[in-house]
Each structure stands twice: as structure tokens, then as C-alpha cells.
């Protein structure tokens with residue numbers, strides 16, 4: 281059987297890309313290309329060092345979002361991926377792009393969605409005084425950070441946390457989460473139907489939760 285092919289789309293540092301690269305063999309997938317909308321993204325260097333095919337599509341050289349999206353879609357299609365992974369991609373994609381890749385497009389977001397979509401998630405979680413925070417990998421739909429969640433990793437906030445300490449503790453957990461979700465998809469266990477995540481063919485009522493200590497999935501249990 282041919283490998284499950286990913287195109288990873290980034291904008292910056294690329295630490296989640298790095299974790300995807302490291303887990304490739306174990307995860308049963310293969311990164312076919314890395315595309316960045318920023319020519320200076322540090323993640324591009326990570327991809328080149330790993331010998332991966334890279335491409336830059338600078339959004340600033342396009343007149344509007346639709347043109348950028350169309351060209352991005354063409355670049356992706358050329359690699360014939362099974363899955364497109366947004367890993368720190370900092371642009372909103374239009375409805376046409378999203379529907380073209382529906383069910384084959386996922387994103388990692390640093391909050392326990394549906395809580396705190398959008399930016400500054402750590403600041404907002406601290407301000408809201410929640411006890412638990414985390415990261416989510418979700419299918420992308422037309423609503424920003426609003427698509428069905430596949431998997432999450434959870435982390436308890438501490439009284440002395442600030443946004444920087446939260447980011448420091450959460451990022452390594454994101455690095456565990458994303459490749460394991462992709463591996464589940466490569467195994468064919470996770471799919472998408474009618475705006476829902478399905479596990480082994482059945483719609484999931486709750487996201488899967490990664491138990492990082494045991495390195496296994498647990499069914500979501502509502503509020504932790």
C-alpha cells in the first residue's frame with residue numbers, strides 16, 4: 281500500500297512541522313511537501329534540512345485572498361495529498377478553498393475548542409479563570425477554528441501561570457498531539473462525514489483525548 285501523503289502548510293517557526301517529521305515512520309505517513317506563505321518562515325529550513333520538497337507562496341504578492349487560495353490549492357493538488365495539515369498557518373482560508381479540501385484539511389489550535397477560537401488563546405484562558413486549557417486538532421470548515429474536533433490534549437493551569445509559561449508547557453503537548461492524530465487518520469480510523477468527526481465509522485460525540493503519560497487515546501469526558 282502506498283504511504284498516506286501529507287502536505288503541511290506553515291507560516292512560521294515550524295515546531296509542529298518538526299514533530300510531524302520526527303514521527304513520520306512511526307505514524308505511517310509521509311510528508312510530500314511543505315508550503316509556507318512566508319518566505320522567511322523558520323519552518324522552511326527545518327523542512328529543507330529534512331530533505332523535504334518545499335514551496336513558498338507569498339500572500340503579499342497576490343491581489344486578493346481568492347487568488348492566493350486558488351494558487352495554494354493548485355500547489356497542494358500537484359502533490360496529490362491524502363491530507364492537508366495546517367501547522368501554524370496564520371491566514372484565514374476562504375470558503376471555496378475549504379470546501380475543496382473538506383474532510384482532508386486539519387488544523388492545530390492552542391485551546392480546548394470550542395473554547396477560545398481565534399488568537400491570544402492563553403491570555404484569554406487565564407483571564408477567564410478556567411482550570412483546564414490545552415490544544416485541539418480539528419477538521420477545518422468555513423467557520424474559523426469551528427470545525428469538528430478530532431483530538432485534544434489537556435493541561436491544568438497553575439495559579440502563577442502567565443501566557444508565556446502556558447505556551448512553554450503546552451507546546452510540547454501539541455507536538456505529541458498532532459502526529460498522533462495524523463497517524464490515526466493514516467490508519468483510516470478517523471474520517472469526516474456531514475461536518476462530524478467519525479472514529480471507526482461512527483460519529484464521535486466527544487473529541488478523543490490524548491493521555492500523554494500513557495501515550496494512548498481516551499474518549500472525551502466532557503469537562504475534565
Ligand code: GRF
Nearest residue numbers: 293294295296368388389390
Ligand atoms: C502552535 O501553537 C499552533 O497551535 C498554532 O500556531 C503555533 C504554531 O507553532 N496554530 P509552530 O510554527 O508549529 O512552532
